[in-house]
Amino acid sequence: MSTNEAPAVQQTSTPDEDEISLLDLLQVVVENLRLLVLGPLLVGLLALGISFAVTPTFTASTKFMPPQQQASGAASLLASLGALGGLAGAASGLKSPADQYIAFLKSRSVEDALIDRFKLTERYEEKLKDDTRKTLDTLVRASSGKDGLITVEVDDKDATFAADLANAHVEELGQLLKRLAVTEAQQRRVFFEKQLASAKDNLTKAEQTLKSSGVNSDTLKSDPKAAVEGLARLKASITAQEIKLASMRGYLSESAPDFKQAQTELGAMRAQLSRAEEQQPASAAAGGDYIAKYRDFKYQETLYELFAKQYEIARVDESREGAVIQVVDVALPPERKSKPKKALIAAVAVLASGFALLLFVFVRHALRGAAVDPETAEKLTKLQKTWAKAIGRK
Numbered sequence: 307m308s309t310n311e312a313p314a315v316q317q318t319s320t321p322d323e324d325e326i327s328l329l330d331l332l333q334v335v336v337e338n339l340r341l342l343v344l345g346p347l348l349v350g351l352l353a354l355g356i357s358f359a360v361t362p363t364f365t366a367s368t369k370f371m372p373p374q375q376q377a378s379g380a381a382s383l384l385a386s387l388g389a390l391g392g393l394a395g396a397a398s399g400l401k402s403p404a405d406q407y408i409a410f411l412k413s414r415s416v417e418d419a420l421i422d423r424f425k426l427t428e429r430y431e432e433k434l435k436d437d438t439r440k441t442l443d444t445l446v447r448a449s450s451g452k453d454g455l456i457t458v459e460v461d462d463k464d465a466t467f468a469a470d471l472a473n474a475h476v477e478e479l480g481q482l483l484k485r486l487a488v489t490e491a492q493q494r495r496v497f498f499e500k501q502l503a504s505a506k507d508n509l510t511k512a513e514q515t516l517k518s519s520g521v522n523s524d525t526l527k528s529d530p531k532a533a534v535e536g537l538a539r540l541k542a543s544i545t546a547q548e549i550k551l552a553s554m555r556g557y558l559s560e561s562a563p564d565f566k567q568a569q570t571e572l573g574a575m576r577a578q579l580s581r582a583e584e585q586q587p588a589s590a591a592a593g594g595d596y597i598a599k600y601r602d603f604k605y606q607e608t609l610y611e612l613f614a615k616q617y618e619i620a621r622v623d624e625s626r627e628g629a630v631i632q633v634v635d636v637a638l639p640p641e642r643k644s645k646p647k648k649a650l651i652a653a654v655a656v657l658a659s660g661f662a663l664l665l666f667v668f669v670r671h672a673l674r675g676a677a678v679d680p681e682t683a684e685k686l687t688k689l690q691k692t693w694a695k696a697i698g699r700k
Contacts, residue, residue: 353655362643538604
C-alpha cells in the first residue's frame with residue numbers, strides 16, 4: 307500500500323511547485339536590486355546629458371482681442387423708414403467670432419503672407435510651400451479663452467524670431483480683415499455700397515431719358531409735379547418694403563408678428579398707390595410721356611437717397627467699431643526656453659528603463675527556471691527551431 311500511495315502524493319504536490327508566489331517575485335527583485343536601481347539611474351543621467359545637447363526651443367506668445375460686435379447706430383433710422391433694416395440684419399451675426407478669427411489665422415492667405423515675409427521655406431528647409439505650411443502649423447498654436455481673448459503661440463529656436471513671427475500673425479490678420487466684411491457694420495456697408503452704385507446708374511439713365519423727352523421741365527413745376535413726386539416716393543417706399551419682406555423670410559416665419567405687420571404695411575402702401583394712380587388726371591401724349599419719365603426719375607432718385615443714407619450710416623458704424631484688433635500682450639522674446647524639459651525627460655527615461663529592466667529580470671528568471679525542467683527545455687528548443695525556420699535560418 308505504501309508503494310502505491312507514494313505516486314499519488316507526488317502528483318498532488320506538482321501543481322504547488324509550479325505556482326509563483328509573491329515571495330518568489332520579491333526574491334527575484336532583491337537578487338537583481340543593483341541592476342534595477344543603478345540601471346535606470348544611468349539611463350536617466352544619459353537622457354539628461356543628451357537633453358543638454360539638444361538645441362533649445364523658445365515659445366513666444368501674443369494675446370489680442372478680436373473686433374467686437376456692437377449695436378448699430380442705424381437701428382433708429384431703419385425703424386423710422388421701415389424699409390431696409392431687415393435686409394441688413396439678415397447679413398449680420400456671427401455664431402462664434404473667436405473661432406472664425408482663429409480660422410483666419412490659419413488660412414492660406416495669412417500663412418502665405420508670413421512665408422513670403424519671413425522666407426520660411428528657406429528657414430525650414432522645405433522645397434514646396436505646401437510643406438512649409440504644414441511645418442508652420444506644427445509650430446504655431448492659436449486658441450481662445452472664455453474671456454474672449456485669442457492667444458497665438460509660436461515655437462522657434464530663435465527667441466527673437468519667435469516673438470516677431472507671433473506679432474506678425476496679428477498684423478497679417480489685420481491686413482486680411484481689411485479685405486473682408488466680417489462685422490455687422492462692414493456687411494451693411496458692402497451691401498449698401500453695391501445697392502448705391504446700382505441706384506446711381508439707374509438714376510443717371512432715368513435723368514438722361516427725362517432730358518431726351520423734349521418737354522420743358524418748367525411745365526410740371528406746379529401741382530402736377532408735386533403729385534408725380536409723391537407717387538414716385540410711394541413706389542420707392544413699396545420697393546423698399548418688398549426688400550424688407552424678402553430679407554425677413556430668411557430669419558422669421560410668416561406667422562411672426564413682425565412679418566405680419568410688414569405685410570400689412572406693404573398692403574396698405576399698394577392700396578394707396580392704386581388710389582393715387584386712379585386719381586391722377588389723364589394728360590396729353592407729350593405731357594403724359596414726360597410725366598411717366600419724370601415719375602421714374604423721382605423713383606430712382608428716392609431709392610438713391612435711401613441707399614445713400616444707409617451707406618453713410620454703415621460707414622460711420624464701421625469706423626466706430628471697424629475691424630480693429632486690440633493687442634493686449636505684445637509678444638516679447640522669451641527669456642526661458644520651453645523645450646526640452648530636462649527634468650521631465652530624465653524622469654520619463656528613469657521610469658521607462660526601470661520598467662523595461664524589471665520585465666527583463668522576470669523573463670530571464672522564468673527562462674532559467676524553465677531550463678531546469680526537461681519538458682519545458684524541450685519546448686523552448688522546439689520554439690527556437692521554429693523561430694529560426696520562420697526567419698529563414700536553418
